[in-house]
Amino acid sequence: xxxxxxxxxxxxxPTPNGDDFLVLDNxxxxxxxxxxxxxxxxxxxxxxxxxxxxxxxxxxxxxxLTIRDNIAGNPDSTRGIVYQRYSLYPNKTVLENVLAxxxxxxxxxxxxxxxxxxxxxxxxxxxxxxxxxxAKYPHELSGGMQQRVAIIQALITKPEILLMDEPFGALDxxxxxxxxxxxxxxxxxxxxxxxxxxxxxxxxxxxxxxLLVLSQYYSDDRGEDFQRGAKFVVDQQLHRGALSTHVKExxxxxxxxxxxxxxxxxxxxxxxxxxxxxxxxxxxxxxxxEEHNS
Amino acid sequence: xxxxxxxxxxxxxxxxxxGRLKWLLAALPFLISIFTYTFFSAKRHEANPSExxxxxxxxxxxxxxxxxxxxxxxxxxxxxxxDTWSSVIRIAKGVGLxxxxxxxxxxxxxxxPAGHALGQNFTNTISFIPPVAILPILLVAIGVGxxxxxxxxxxxxxxxxxxxxxLYVKGLPREQIIKTMTLGASQWxxxxxxxxxxxxxxxxxxxxxxxxxxxxxxxxxxxxxxxEGLGYRIFQARRYMAMDxxxxxxIWITLLAFIADTILRLVIHFFYPWYRAxxx
Ligand SMILES: Nc1ncnc2c1ncn2[C@@H]1O[C@H](COP(=O)(O)OP(=O)(O)OP(=O)(O)O)[C@@H](O)[C@H]1O
Ligand SMILES: [Mg+2]
Numbered sequence: 339x340x341x342x343x344x345x346x347x348x349x350x351x352p353t354p355n356g357d358d359f360l361v362l363d364n365x366x367x368x369x370x371x372x373x374x375x376x377x378x379x380x381x382x383x384x385x386x387x388x389x390x391x392x393x394x395x396x397x398x399x400x401x402x403l404t405i406r407d408n409i410a411g412n413p414d415s416t417r418g419i420v421y422q423r424y425s426l427y428p429n430k431t432v433l434e435n436v437l438a439x440x441x442x443x444x445x446x447x448x449x450x451x452x453x454x455x456x457x458x459x460x461x462x463x464x465x466x467x468x469x470x471x472x473a474k475y476p477h478e479l480s481g482g483m484q485q486r487v488a489i490i491q492a493l494i495t496k497p498e499i500l501l502m503d504e505p506f507g508a509l510d511x512x513x514x515x516x517x518x519x520x521x522x523x524x525x526x527x528x529x530x531x532x533x534x535x536x537x538x539x540x541x542x543x544x545x546x547x548x549l550l551v552l553s554q555y556y557s558d559d560r561g562e563d564f565q566r567g568a569k570f571v572v573d574q575q576l577h578r579g580a581l582s583t584h585v586k587e588x589x590x591x592x593x594x595x596x597x598x599x600x601x602x603x604x605x606x607x608x609x610x611x612x613x614x615x616x617x618x619x620x621x622x623x624x625x626x627x628e629e630h631n632s
Numbered sequence: 633x634x635x636x637x638x639x640x641x642x643x644x645x646x647x648x649x650x651g652r653l654k655w656l657l658a659a660l661p662f663l664i665s666i667f668t669y670t671f672f673s674a675k676r677h678e679a680n681p682s683e684x685x686x687x688x689x690x691x692x693x694x695x696x697x698x699x700x701x702x703x704x705x706x707x708x709x710x711x712x713x714x715d716t717w718s719s720v721i722r723i724a725k726g727v728g729l730x731x732x733x734x735x736x737x738x739x740x741x742x743x744x745p746a747g748h749a750l751g752q753n754f755t756n757t758i759s760f761i762p763p764v765a766i767l768p769i770l771l772v773a774i775g776v777g778x779x780x781x782x783x784x785x786x787x788x789x790x791x792x793x794x795x796x797x798x799l800y801v802k803g804l805p806r807e808q809i810i811k812t813m814t815l816g817a818s819q820w821x822x823x824x825x826x827x828x829x830x831x832x833x834x835x836x837x838x839x840x841x842x843x844x845x846x847x848x849x850x851x852x853x854x855x856x857x858x859x860e861g862l863g864y865r866i867f868q869a870r871r872y873m874a875m876d877x878x879x880x881x882x883i884w885i886t887l888l889a890f891i892a893d894t895i896l897r898l899v900i901h902f903f904y905p906w907y908r909a910x911x912x
Pocket of ligand 2 (some may be wrong): 386
């Protein structure tokens with residue numbers, strides 16, 4: 339089942355001198371239910387912009403973007419989001435933060451329903467080892483704890499797709515691994531569909547079932563001087579074994595990481611649009627005539 | 633060589649650690665002011681027993697006690713408390729109304745792009761009008777009654793409050809607003825369940841800052857048209873050079889402002905612990 343569908347999507351921002359600055363360039367993408375997509379790319383290539391389009395916070399300059407076959411409108415509960423920061427309400431306790439979403443939907447006079455969700459929220463918090471911290475405010479929590487609350491807060495409303503923008507970017511390596519394992523457990527248990535943006539290639543290769551690399555470093559037939567936006571230059575299936583973090587030490591894993599680094603992050607390595615490594619079964623891409631006139 | 637750790641100075645330099653000395657330091661300017669006044673007042677009384685400009689403390693206490701405990705012959709009221717009550721109520725009404733209006737405007741301008749387009753420039757422009765300059769207009773338009781005094785306090789305080797609260801609303805992370813909508817909130821819920829609760833401590837802080845301005849406008853308004861109130865009494869006492877009334881009244885006004893400020897500060901401290909933590 340298709341959760342998310344991009345077709346020929348462009349995103350350009352106006353610049354002060356009046357021209358448009360093209361960030362995303364003719365993007366095609368389909369994400370199926372249950373997929374754990376990781377998205378990497380050079381800094382400033384447009385990863386957060388892509389998430390903003392999905393959220394409905396920004397509008398595509400061209401093309402169509404649907405969620406479950408509905409045009410993606412203003413932000414609503416079909417999408418969930420976890421940011422690196424500012425995900426939590428500073429004036430609410432941990433439990434109140436988690437209950438915020440459900441309580442928007444259940445009016446206060448439906449006491450039984452509210453009690454039910456509350457029990458469920460406590461159960462989820464217990465699962466992410468926050469059972470003893472439910473009455474604390476975000477500023478009293480460590481970064482890792484805050485992100486665990488943010489994840490629970492987002493998934494309790496059961497969004498079609500959970501978007502995560504460098505959620506573990508500010509955590510130390512130990513906490514990061516713990517969070518990765520935890521996220522994988524939650525993904526399996528609740529059958530989540532995730533689009534996970536990260537700077538960390540190892541994290542991307544380790545977590546995902548599908549790896550997307552967005553990059554502005556490529557070539558096509560639109561001429562030398564054309565201001566290109568970013569495209570997916572890699573879209574491939576990842577084969578994950580056990581949940582153990584030990585896979586990160588295997589030679590195959592390192593080879594994968596190195597090849598991605600070359601294809602996506604090296605400004606001098608310019609693959610032609612027709613040679614991109616797009617071998618994921620759901621991957622597709624339609625090029626305009628200008629892009630490949632040969 | 634001595635192995636004693638070096639201790640930084642008690643008083644001198646940017647690394648000074650005054651410790652408990654800081655209480656003494658804090659008291660010092662107060663003590664000096666009181667001493668200086670007492671000294672010069674005593675000297676003037678020596679030179680001229682009917683001195684009025686710098687009454688002695690005992691004269692001031694006597695006069696204030698009279699005003700606070702002996703009913704006025706004509707009105708039958710205790711002047712001191714009657715003045716206090718009238719003034720406090722006027723400030724409360726004026727600043728209260730300003731708070732109400734500025735919260736509404738800040739939400740309107742801060743949350744809605746169209747609200748911003750509509751209201752931002754207008755409220756900014758309003759804030760440049762010197763409030764005292766429109767007091768005559770108020771007096772002509774709505775008369776010399778309570779409304780014009782409360783109106784002056786309102787006009788004097790609400791533009792800055794609106795500006796401050798609007799900045800606060802706009803300063804809330806965009807992420808939080810998007811997040812709220814993805815959690816399924818309606819726009820109404822976004823405003824009243826997410827933004828407004830976070831504004832409350834800031835509202836209290838804005839009130840703290842506005843009470844000072846509120847007193848200024850109150851005293852001006854009472855000085856021009858009134859029959860009771862702390863400001864009225866000061867201006868009335870000026871005609872008789874009654875410094876033994878004016879000085880205690882000024883001290884009392886200062887004390888009232890200080891008490892209000894402290895209460896509001898403590899409310900934030902105890903009820904909104906997250907506010908201070910997130911400010912830094
Ligand atoms: N509102 C905006 N107006 C103009 N340009 C923008 C705007 N938002 C983003 N951009 C530009 O779009 C490009 C992509 O930004 P984006 O934040 O999506 O990058 P990113 O891939 O998330 O980068 P990072 O890895 O650093 O988070 C950048 O060059 C940025 O300057
Ligand atoms: Mg980003």
